[in-house]
Amino acid sequence: MAYNLKKDPKRLAFVLARYSFAAQMTANCASVLELGCSEGIGASMLHGGIKPYLGLDLDTPAIEAARRNFASETVRFKNANFLHMDEGRFEAVVSLDVVEHISKGADEAAFFQAVSDNITDNGVCVIGTPNETSTPYASPESMRGHVNMFDAVRLKSTMEDHFKNVFIFSMNDEMVHTGYAPMAHYLFAVGCNKII
Amino acid sequence: MTNSTVNPEKCWAEMIDEFGDDHSPLTPKLAQAFAAAPYGLMEQVSWFKFAGKMIGRRDLVMVYDHLEGLGGWTVAYETGPTVAILNQLDPLDEIRKAWPDEKILFENHDEILRSTRNEFDGIVRFDAADSIIEAEWEYFIADSAAMLKEGGSFVVGIKNELKFIFIKKIAKEHFNHVFEFGKGQPHPVLTPANINIILAC
Numbered sequence: 264m265a266y267n268l269k270k271d272p273k274r275l276a277f278v279l280a281r282y283s284f285a286a287q288m289t290a291n292c293a294s295v296l297e298l299g300c301s302e303g304i305g306a307s308m309l310h311g312g313i314k315p316y317l318g319l320d321l322d323t324p325a326i327e328a329a330r331r332n333f334a335s336e337t338v339r340f341k342n343a344n345f346l347h348m349d350e351g352r353f354e355a356v357v358s359l360d361v362v363e364h365i366s367k368g369a370d371e372a373a374f375f376q377a378v379s380d381n382i383t384d385n386g387v388c389v390i391g392t393p394n395e396t397s398t399p400y401a402s403p404e405s406m407r408g409h410v411n412m413f414d415a416v417r418l419k420s421t422m423e424d425h426f427k428n429v430f431i432f433s434m435n436d437e438m439v440h441t442g443y444a445p446m447a448h449y450l451f452a453v454g455c456n457k458i459i
Numbered sequence: 460m461t462n463s464t465v466n467p468e469k470c471w472a473e474m475i476d477e478f479g480d481d482h483s484p485l486t487p488k489l490a491q492a493f494a495a496a497p498y499g500l501m502e503q504v505s506w507f508k509f510a511g512k513m514i515g516r517r518d519l520v521m522v523y524d525h526l527e528g529l530g531g532w533t534v535a536y537e538t539g540p541t542v543a544i545l546n547q548l549d550p551l552d553e554i555r556k557a558w559p560d561e562k563i564l565f566e567n568h569d570e571i572l573r574s575t576r577n578e579f580d581g582i583v584r585f586d587a588a589d590s591i592i593e594a595e596w597e598y599f600i601a602d603s604a605a606m607l608k609e610g611g612s613f614v615v616g617i618k619n620e621l622k623f624i625f626i627k628k629i630a631k632e633h634f635n636h637v638f639e640f641g642k643g644q645p646h647p648v649l650t651p652a653n654i655n656i657i658l659a660c
Contacts, residue, residue: 287644291637385635419515427610428636428660430513441512455636456610456660 273436278359280437281449282308285357285389288453292354292387298345298377299361303329309357310338317353319345346373352383359391363409371411371421379425379457388426388454391434392418397448415444418452426454486527486553500526503587504533505651509640510583510614511537513658517580521572521606525587528554528565534583535563544569573602580608585616585654593625600626604633616641616656623655634659 267274282305289295295309300318302325310316318340320326329340346365356378365374378388393401395412413421415431422429432439433447444450485493492500503526511534514520524530524543527550531543541563545554555565566572582603591599603613613634617623620642630637641655650656 288638290639387636428612430612430638430658431515441509453638 276437277434277449279305279308280439281305281359281391281434281451284432284434284439284451285309285359285391286311288389288451289355289357289387294353295355295357296350296353296381298356298358298374299364300329300340301325303333303340305357305359306333306338306340309355317341317350319343319348319350345377346370348377348381350381352386353381354383354386356382356386356388358389360393362390362413363392363411365411367411375421375425382457384457384459386455386457388422388452390418390422390452390454392450394433394444394447394450396445400448413450415447415450418450422452422454425458427456427458429454483557486550486557488525488527488549489529492526499587502652502654503585504529506585506616506654506656507531507533507583508537509651509656510534510581510585513614514538514581514583514612517611519579520581520583521579522582523569523584524565525585528558528563530583530585531563531565532558532560534581535560538581540564542566542572544572573606576605577608579606580611581614582607582611583614586622587618589617589619589622591617593622596622596626597629600629600633611660613659614656615659616651616654618654620655623657627657630657630659636660 286308289309294315297306297309297318300306300320301322303318306316306318315337318329320342321344323342326340326342334340358378362374365371382388392413393409395414398406398412401409419429419431430453431444432451433442433444434449434451435447439451507530515538517538518540520534520538520541522531522534522541522543524545527545528543531541535541539562543563543565545551545565545567547567549567551565551567607613615626617626627637627639636659638658640650640658
């Protein structure tokens with residue numbers, strides 16, 4: 264986070280705005296699982312101080328930082344690979360800026376299956392990812408890590424394999440909107456009513 | 460510098476002809492809205508656009524249209540085939556002529572449609588004039604839950620804060636998920652102005 268704050272501080276507004284939107288969409292959910300929580304900076308928005316929260320990430324130092332700063336009895340952080348995992352059932356599953364780092368094919372399928380396996384039948388899932396159409400403007404660092412970019416059509420259709428209702432939102436800077444999706448920098452898919 | 464071989468007046472006329480702009484007269488309420496309440500018109504078209512975007516491309520949507528066809532058409536443009544329920548006193552024939560697309564069908568009454576089951580992929584209603592009483596909202600929400608197909612979406616909006624709380628409570632009795640957009644939301648979402656919206660499914 265310190266690196267990001269020094270290199271591009273406005274990005275913190277974008278990242279917190281993404282969490283804020285995810286929190287709004289999961290406001291009625293009683294428990295939260297975050298896949299790819301990194302240092303846990305969005306955890307407090309998601310659990311609001313009242314919901315059990317579990318954040319998972321592969322990045323060991325990031326999880327250690329999250330534990331140091333934000334862990335409590337009901338707010339847990341775990342160093343884990345969330346593909347093929349089973350942590351129980353949560354009413355909300357949130358994953359921001361993660362799926363674009365997961366390879367197409369088997370890993371992508373395992374990711375969405377993990378979302379489905381760990382959400383209750385009436386849960387709400389929020390997936391956020393940079394839009395494929397924003398690739399020409401991405402930094403070289405981002406482009407190296409972004410191995411699986413989605414546009415709005417593919418994000419919606421992929422989510423519709425697991426949820427009966429999928430709503431797509433666009434985002435530019437910290438503003439979420441319903442404008443022309445190919446011109447959005449960032450996309451959200453909100454899925455609910457899981458396909459059982 | 461101009462190109463002497465191009466006749467701009469002719470080009471423009473050809474373009475207008477191609478686009479089919481017939482400069483037909485506006486229906487009464489729309490004419491009044493353009494003249495006297497353009498900000499309200501802007502807001503209300505924005506409400507319908509939001510609803511259409513949320514529903515997405517689907518097979519059949521039902522819209523309560525208080526904008527003499529413009530509301531239904533705004534949704535249909537995003538979603539596909541749509542039945543638009545106009546206000547009872549709206550000029551049905553004029554509106555049908557004004558919006559002659561095969562995607563949209565206009566009706567003045569909803570009684571028969573209200574008795575259908577699992578028929579629609581989306582139902583949209585905005586109460587701009589705050590004219591729907593709570594009992595009607597209660598019936599309407601119950602009917603809508605039955606009229607919607609599995610995976611369908613319900614989008615309603617109202618300005619009145621107290622009725623919004625009531626509608627939200629009733630919607631939670633009939634739908635698994637009730638999302639709120641509008642006044643007081645904690646996030647900088649560009650939701651339509653001057654309305655509280657429920658998206659339920």
